Amino acid sequence: MPAAFPPPAHGRPPALPNPPDRAGPPRVERGLVQRNLAWARANLFAGPWNTLLTLLVVALLLWTVPALLDWAVFDATLAPADIGLCMERGGACWAMLQDTWRMILFGPYPPAEHWRPALAVGLFALLVVISLVPAMWLTAGRRRLLLAVWPPTLLVLAVLMHGGVAGLPVVETRLWGGLPLTVILASVGIAFAFLLSLVLALGRQSSMPVVRIVCIAYIELMRGVPLITLLLMASILLPLTLPADVTIHPYLRAQLAFILFFAAYMAEAVRGGLQAIPRGQYAAAKAMGLSYWQSMTRVILPQVLRMIIPSMVNIFISAFKDTSLVIVISMLDLLGTAKAATSNPQWWGLFIEPFAFISAIYLVVCSAMSWYSRLLERRYGTAGAHD
Amino acid sequence: MTEQAPPLVRVRGLEKRFGDYRALAGIDLDIARGERLVVCGPSGSGKSTLAYCLNGLEPHDAGRILIDGMPLDEELGTAHELRRSIGMVFQSFNLFPHLSVLENCTLAPRLVLRLGEQEAHRRAMENLERVGIADQAAKRPDRLSGGQQQRVAIARALCMRPRLMLFDEPTSALDPEMVKEVLDVMIELAQSGMTMVCITHEMGFARAAADRIVFMDQGRIIREAPPKTFFGDQQDPRIRRFLADITAG
Numbered sequence: 001m002p003a004a005f006p007p008p009a010h011g012r013p014p015a016l017p018n019p020p021d022r023a024g025p026p027r028v029e030r031g032l033v034q035r036n037l038a039w040a041r042a043n044l045f046a047g048p049w050n051t052l053l054t055l056l057v058v059a060l061l062l063w064t065v066p067a068l069l070d071w072a073v074f075d076a077t078l079a080p081a082d083i084g085l086c087m088e089r090g091g092a093c094w095a096m097l098q099d100t101w102r103m104i105l106f107g108p109y110p111p112a113e114h115w116r117p118a119l120a121v122g123l124f125a126l127l128v129v130i131s132l133v134p135a136m137w138l139t140a141g142r143r144r145l146l147l148a149v150w151p152p153t154l155l156v157l158a159v160l161m162h163g164g165v166a167g168l169p170v171v172e173t174r175l176w177g178g179l180p181l182t183v184i185l186a187s188v189g190i191a192f193a194f195l196l197s198l199v200l201a202l203g204r205q206s207s208m209p210v211v212r213i214v215c216i217a218y219i220e221l222m223r224g225v226p227l228i229t230l231l232l233m234a235s236i237l238l239p240l241t242l243p244a245d246v247t248i249h250p251y252l253r254a255q256l257a258f259i260l261f262f263a264a265y266m267a268e269a270v271r272g273g274l275q276a277i278p279r280g281q282y283a284a285a286k287a288m289g290l291s292y293w294q295s296m297t298r299v300i301l302p303q304v305l306r307m308i309i310p311s312m313v314n315i316f317i318s319a320f321k322d323t324s325l326v327i328v329i330s331m332l333d334l335l336g337t338a339k340a341a342t343s344n345p346q347w348w349g350l351f352i353e354p355f356a357f358i359s360a361i362y363l364v365v366c367s368a369m370s371w372y373s374r375l376l377e378r379r380y381g382t383a384g385a386h387d
Numbered sequence: 388m389t390e391q392a393p394p395l396v397r398v399r400g401l402e403k404r405f406g407d408y409r410a411l412a413g414i415d416l417d418i419a420r421g422e423r424l425v426v427c428g429p430s431g432s433g434k435s436t437l438a439y440c441l442n443g444l445e446p447h448d449a450g451r452i453l454i455d456g457m458p459l460d461e462e463l464g465t466a467h468e469l470r471r472s473i474g475m476v477f478q479s480f481n482l483f484p485h486l487s488v489l490e491n492c493t494l495a496p497r498l499v500l501r502l503g504e505q506e507a508h509r510r511a512m513e514n515l516e517r518v519g520i521a522d523q524a525a526k527r528p529d530r531l532s533g534g535q536q537q538r539v540a541i542a543r544a545l546c547m548r549p550r551l552m553l554f555d556e557p558t559s560a561l562d563p564e565m566v567k568e569v570l571d572v573m574i575e576l577a578q579s580g581m582t583m584v585c586i587t588h589e590m591g592f593a594r595a596a597a598d599r600i601v602f603m604d605q606g607r608i609i610r611e612a613p614p615k616t617f618f619g620d621q622q623d624p625r626i627r628r629f630l631a632d633i634t635a636g
Binding site: 294 | 473474475481495499
């Protein structure tokens with residue numbers, strides 16, 4: 001165990017007797033050990049407070065990491081096992097995940113057809129990743145290719161999920177759940193909310209009073225209401241207010257609530273960017289004969305979007321995580337299926353494992369988003385900040 | 388410049404208010420085809436407002452502006468149409484920072500004049516060549532000095548093949564050592580027969596290139612005269628003070 005546990009090894013250098021002498025003369029020897037010691041002195045033991053902080057962190061790690069490792073690794077139980085064995089060993093019951101992971105990922109989707117949502121999510125992720133590579137946007141040809149690939153791919157994804165074509169059995173949407181549902185809610189929600197937010201932000205600074213007032217009222221209303229309330233209203237109140245013969249699919253109601261809610265937040269981020277654009281940019285675009293929409297889409301918004309990457313991605317991340325709130329309207333997204341797994345009688349009483357599993361999925365997706373946002377900032381962040 | 392030809396720009400009784408403030412208090416002005424007009428005056432005299440009204444960036448409150456006989460009017464929808472043929476160079480350059488120098492020059496010709504990519508590119512390079520900055524075409528504007536940026540802004544306006552060029556204090560945001568490179572471009576442009584309205588305090592430029600100098604104060608034209616007469620006899624104390632101020636500053 002000590003070998004797999006490096007932090008304490010780094011914790012030793014303060015015990016060395018001679019750091020003060022070594023700080024003065026120029027270092028001649030540049031061996032691996034010396035370099036590491038120099039690094040440690042500069043970064044971990046630069047002063048009394050720094051040293052104290054380092055020691056505190058090391059103590060915290062010593063206190064928590066072994067217990068965590070015991071639970072997750074040394075006392076953990078893998079299949080084949082049942083809940084009795086897990087309880088006996090006391091650690092993580094990974095056997096439960098080995099048994100239920102497919103149900104957590106795909107929910108009530110028929111098990112024989114699980115390859116379809118798996119393939120759909122994989123295809124979607126692949127296309128998103130490809131589309132996010134900046135080099136794919138460099139030439140007009142590549143941009144056209146991307147735009148041409150998206151619609152048929154979305155159609156293929158829909159066919160994969162729903163079936164009814166090419167011998168694929170139909171799987172009704174009420175059986176969709178888990179990761180595909182989360183991905184659909186989040187990506188459709190973010191995409192449409194983003195488009196709506198541009199309209200709202202432009203409307204908010206429109207010279208037409210009615211448009212401006214409607215946009216302001218909308219944004220303030222949406223920001224003033226908790227998302228849960230909105231979801232409950234969309235799922236309970238909306239059907240009551242509609243004529244009896246009109247029904248909106250529960251998924252669509254939830255999706256609509258997400259779009260409407262996050263569009264308001266994004267609109268405020270866009271508005272912040274719009275206000276940071278110098279008036280001269282509008283004047284220059286107008287003076288050259290560009291129409292309102294031409295100047296917005298070609299001059300103003302490209303600068304705004306570069307500027308608001310950090311706040312926008314922040315909203316994207318929270319939108320992705322907040323899709324889990326559909327659990328309050330009994331939709332089985334990733335959180336819903338994890339919760340369902342906890343009520344599996346075979347594994348009754350286990351909570352941490354399924355939630356740890358979906359946390360890992362959320363963490364990976366959200367970290368990827370924030371990593372990508374930093375990449376974009378490095379690439380575009382400085383342009384458009386001044387004129 | 389022939390005296391018989393109708394003026395390119397005819398301004399009659401032009402007024403512009405900002406709230407209670409009368410920025411323009413009745414301007415009458417004719418600008419002939421090919422004429423080089425320098426507009427000067429103390430700050431707050433309304434000269435920038437005049438430039439912004441001449442291409443409809445600011446709608447005017449009273450009076451008329453005729454460009455080639457066509458009334459410039461936001462409500463008639465002619466302002467947008469006429470603006471394409473009026474180039475404007477701003478004090479703060481106002482280049483589009485997210486586009487390269489070349490793209491700055493091709494954007495409007497492609498979107499507004501619907502030129503093909505090659506034609507727009509050719510025209511942009513031609514005008515960048517003319518202002519001596521073709522070698523910087525691939526750069527972003529923020530990589531360029533102020534003088535270079537202003538020359539790009541002039542090239543960008545020229546790419547629209549305007550019949551009138553408005554310059555709104557094109558050198559006043561520049562470091563002194565960069566003023567000359569921009570003025571040189573403007574003088575070359577003036578010699579090529581372009582109709583120009585230059586709002587500037589550069590009296591050297593006015594002497595060298597202007598056909599007429601218009602002096603404004605408090606939203607009115609106080610005096611119009613060719614450079615020789617304007618600089619020669621100065622009875623008006625306001626003009627004397629103005630000239631003393633700018634040579635002192």
